[in-house]
Amino acid sequence: MTVTNLRWMALIISFFVLILGGLIGIDLGGFLPTYACPYVGQTRGGVCFLFRLQFILGVGSWEAFKALGEHLLYFSILVVLIGRAWCGWICPFGFVQDVLDLIRRKFHIGYIRFPERLRANLRCIKWIFFFIALLIPLWVAYPLFAPSVAGDLRQPFCSLCPGKYILPLVIGDPDSVAVDFKSATTITMTILGLTFSTLTIIGALLKRRFWCPYCPMGLLLSWYKKISFIKLKKDCQKCTMCEVCYNVCPVEIQQVFKERENEDVTFTDCTLCLRCVEYCPEDGALRATFLGKTIYKSTSKGFFSRQHIIPAVPEEKHQKAALEHTNE
Amino acid sequence: MNKEISQNKSPNEADQLQKRKDHFARNLARSAKTVLAELEENPDLPLGMHYFINIMREVFVKDRVHQLLLPSLHQSTNNRKIIGTYCIMVPEELIYAAGAIPVRLCGGSYEASCIGDELVPRDTCPVVKASIGFTSFNLISLYQMCDAVIVPTTCDSKRKMGEELSKFTEVWMLEVPHIKDSEGSRRQWLQQLYVLKKNLEKFTGRRFTGRKIRRKALDTSIKMIGSAQYQARRLYEIRKSSAPVILGREAMIAINAYSYATAFEWTKAMTGLNDELEARCHKGQFICSEHTPRILLASCSPIFPNWKIPSLIEEMGAVIVADESCMGNRYLYDPVGLTEKSMTDMMVSIAARYLMPCVCPSFAPNEDRLFRLLQMAEEFSIDGIIYYVLKGCVIYDFELIRVEKIMKDKNIPVLRIETDYSSEDIEQLRTRIEAFVEMLGTKKRNSLATKTLRF
Ligand code: SF4
Ligand code: SF4
Ligand code: SF4
Ligand code: SF4
Ligand code: SF4
Numbered sequence: 001m002t003v004t005n006l007r008w009m010a011l012i013i014s015f016f017v018l019i020l021g022g023l024i025g026i027d028l029g030g031f032l033p034t035y036a037c038p039y040v041g042q043t044r045g046g047v048c049f050l051f052r053l054q055f056i057l058g059v060g061s062w063e064a065f066k067a068l069g070e071h072l073l074y075f076s077i078l079v080v081l082i083g084r085a086w087c088g089w090i091c092p093f094g095f096v097q098d099v100l101d102l103i104r105r106k107f108h109i110g111y112i113r114f115p116e117r118l119r120a121n122l123r124c125i126k127w128i129f130f131f132i133a134l135l136i137p138l139w140v141a142y143p144l145f146a147p148s149v150a151g152d153l154r155q156p157f158c159s160l161c162p163g164k165y166i167l168p169l170v171i172g173d174p175d176s177v178a179v180d181f182k183s184a185t186t187i188t189m190t191i192l193g194l195t196f197s198t199l200t201i202i203g204a205l206l207k208r209r210f211w212c213p214y215c216p217m218g219l220l221l222s223w224y225k226k227i228s229f230i231k232l233k234k235d236c237q238k239c240t241m242c243e244v245c246y247n248v249c250p251v252e253i254q255q256v257f258k259e260r261e262n263e264d265v266t267f268t269d270c271t272l273c274l275r276c277v278e279y280c281p282e283d284g285a286l287r288a289t290f291l292g293k294t295i296y297k298s299t300s301k302g303f304f305s306r307q308h309i310i311p312a313v314p315e316e317k318h319q320k321a322a323l324e325h326t327n328e
Numbered sequence: 329m330n331k332e333i334s335q336n337k338s339p340n341e342a343d344q345l346q347k348r349k350d351h352f353a354r355n356l357a358r359s360a361k362t363v364l365a366e367l368e369e370n371p372d373l374p375l376g377m378h379y380f381i382n383i384m385r386e387v388f389v390k391d392r393v394h395q396l397l398l399p400s401l402h403q404s405t406n407n408r409k410i411i412g413t414y415c416i417m418v419p420e421e422l423i424y425a426a427g428a429i430p431v432r433l434c435g436g437s438y439e440a441s442c443i444g445d446e447l448v449p450r451d452t453c454p455v456v457k458a459s460i461g462f463t464s465f466n467l468i469s470l471y472q473m474c475d476a477v478i479v480p481t482t483c484d485s486k487r488k489m490g491e492e493l494s495k496f497t498e499v500w501m502l503e504v505p506h507i508k509d510s511e512g513s514r515r516q517w518l519q520q521l522y523v524l525k526k527n528l529e530k531f532t533g534r535r536f537t538g539r540k541i542r543r544k545a546l547d548t549s550i551k552m553i554g555s556a557q558y559q560a561r562r563l564y565e566i567r568k569s570s571a572p573v574i575l576g577r578e579a580m581i582a583i584n585a586y587s588y589a590t591a592f593e594w595t596k597a598m599t600g601l602n603d604e605l606e607a608r609c610h611k612g613q614f615i616c617s618e619h620t621p622r623i624l625l626a627s628c629s630p631i632f633p634n635w636k637i638p639s640l641i642e643e644m645g646a647v648i649v650a651d652e653s654c655m656g657n658r659y660l661y662d663p664v665g666l667t668e669k670s671m672t673d674m675m676v677s678i679a680a681r682y683l684m685p686c687v688c689p690s691f692a693p694n695e696d697r698l699f700r701l702l703q704m705a706e707e708f709s710i711d712g713i714i715y716y717v718l719k720g721c722v723i724y725d726f727e728l729i730r731v732e733k734i735m736k737d738k739n740i741p742v743l744r745i746e747t748d749y750s751s752e753d754i755e756q757l758r759t760r761i762e763a764f765v766e767m768l769g770t771k772k773r774n775s776l777a778t779k780t781l782r783f
Pocket of ligand 3: 234238239240241242243244245246256257276279280281282285286
């Protein structure tokens with residue numbers, strides 16, 4: 001079983017649990033660091049933390065803030081535990097993007113890559129979304145001016161989030177894809193949201209993990225990268241700078257292959273999907289660690305078997321040998 | 329193809345020229361034969377080596393390269409174009425996918441370098457001299473057989489060589505950026521490869537159909553070369569073992585032979601050799617004791633038939649377990665890493681493979697090479713480095729200081745030798761190498777002795 005297959009399995013299972021789990025009575029709570037979007041309706045198996053965050057801030061009472069503290073604590077624990085592996089292995093919206101990506105690959109269409117400059121300029125988007133999710137709910141709670149507008153905003157980021165429109169659509173609920181004609185505010189917000197959704201669908205068909213670099217949830221998760229238990233590590237001497245890890249990376253992180261000094265290569269956008277480790281052709285150049293213990297490691301043999309150059313070696317076999325060697 | 333030589337010459341001159349050519353060709357055959365005979369004298373020569381030795385014999389002694397590259401007279405292979413390449417930045421995958429056959433032309437013959445001497449400035453390196461000599465004089469038919477020659481713009485000499493070669497044959501320059509890690513240069517390199525792809529398509533296509541390089545064909549050729557690389561890596565893995573099972577000068581011939589063989593045939597032979605060597609490892613059939621000093625031959629490439637330095641080192645009682653030349657360990661090391669089968673991904677991955685991990689000194693900064701050397705020194709348990717500079721190769725010589733510095737920290741001695749293809753300085757080199765190897769031997773014995781004492 002390759003890591004890619006394992007990851008697909010995890011993504012599929014979590015998609016069912018988080019999006020359809022409600023059908024069998026699963027409720028994992030309101031602090032999930034992933035797009036467990038409540039807008040899918042009764043079938044949801046948990047609630048996206050961003051939704052709760054905006055909701056609680058929007059209430060604005062003392063009790064609400066206390067509840068927020070509690071939520072934040074649980075949220076943090078979950079993130080510290082596996083870091084942004086939530087994005088690579090669990091997020092239902094990540095899964096939807098990966099499926100669209102798979103369709104592209106099946107048709108042998110190449111992917112698009114944004115130039116460095118453009119990527120750097122777009123980096124501010126997630127911050128804008130983040131502040132929308134953080135500050136506007138406070139205005140909702142304390143509508144000191146334009147109260148009618150504030151009242152219609154409620155969970156402002158959710159109205160913009162493509163998850164709100166696409167995830168219900170995926171499970172066959174086309175009603176979500178509609179402009180809300182309640183007021184000028186709702187019309188604007190839903191039109192914007194639908195625009196982002198359309199862009200994301202088209203984008204994800206042409207570019208790997210199109211939405212993730214702009215996702216405010218991803219931003220929140222990335223703040224924990226220094227203390228989270230899972231880390232991506234590199235042995236700079238073993239690395240040949242072959243750029244393979246950059247080319248396979250769905251979020252196009254250059255720093256992993258360019259790093260020449262530090263061992264820790266868990267960068268902000270990294271979704272810990274471990275594709276880079278899987279495809280790195282050098283023994284032990286890249287590895288993933290859990291609490292400092294190596295759990296997965298790049299091997300030259302693994303590389304050649306994934307390129308279908310040598311018959312598929314059972315992954316477990318050479319991984320085991322490689323791991324024993326490091327953890328000695 | 330030999331425009332300059334045969335045209336505009338009176339019959340008498342042409343006659344003389346022919347005589348000179350025959351003279352040089354005879355000498356070349358003789359020196360190639362000597363090297364091969366020396367290799368074959370070794371009673372421990374692995375059986376699998378005969379294929380590679382034979383390739384060299386066919387190309388340089390018997391001058392029958394045609395049979396090697398186009399073995400059958402079958403229509404489909406007979407029409408195939410042969411494309412000469414220099415350096416290691418020319419993507420062979422594209423050439424194979426276009427239905428052509430690549431051969432690497434970097435020259436290693438003393439005789440050819442003497443001819444080249446008259447055509448280029450005195451300070452040019454012998455590789456370039458020999459390559460020009462070979463092409464201008466048609467010493468062996470290999471150079472004449474090429475329908476086009478691709479010259480990457482690497483070091484100054486190679487670049488100007490491209491210009492000179494265009495007097496004799498069709499030359500395509502391939503612009504290699506000299507700074508690897510800027511995004512712009514990488515994009516430009518990718519564009520270059522797209523242009524190359526188009527040119528190849530035009531060149532190999534039949535008149536009207538204009539055969540395209542198809543996705544499937546490219547995928548197949550990537551896999552084919554990938555298999556060759558896998559076998560090459562296996563050979564390096566074997567050479568890492570504590571007691572050697574193959575001499576460096578033999579292993580290097582095997583890799584060098586890839587230049588003149590088709591990837592498929594070569595891989596088959598290499599698989600056989602590796603199996604044989606692995607069996608030797610299991611049986612403990614080592615060719616020398618583990619006290620033998622292990623040498624890393626750094627910098628310039630020994631290219632057949634110039635086997636002067638590898639032979640000298642191993643005659644003096646050391647063993648070359650690795651080299652970092654672009655005709656040796658580096659030639660077939662870095663693979664193309666595909667994740668999907670789209671043309672984009674293939675082209676991007678090919679571009680990455682030929683540019684980014686390449687540690688040719690024509691790049692600056694070239695820090696990667698230092699990392700690579702450190703890693704090799706560790707992996708191959710190197711006792712000493714012989715830093716082999718061909719006269720005129722300024723760029724490798726430039727990096728000596730940095731290499732010496734990092735190796736000093738690792739307590740690995742470095743010996744710089746500068747030479748060319750002639751055998752004039754052989755005695756002097758012998759003395760220096762002998763002293764160096766002796767020093768390494770003493771050091772190694774002492775350290776092993778203290779180690780056993782301690783345990
Ligand atoms: S719309 Fe987006 S941010 Fe809001 S709950 Fe759904 S997934 Fe979370
Ligand atoms: S960054 Fe991507 S994977 Fe992570 S939560 Fe956002 S949409 Fe999901
Ligand atoms: S794939 Fe591995 S060897 Fe290649 S650049 Fe990345 S870390 Fe280095
Ligand atoms: S850096 Fe590696 S683990 Fe992180 S997103 Fe890229 S490929 Fe995945
Ligand atoms: S070291 Fe560089 S310039 Fe010299 S032959 Fe090799 S690839 Fe060409």
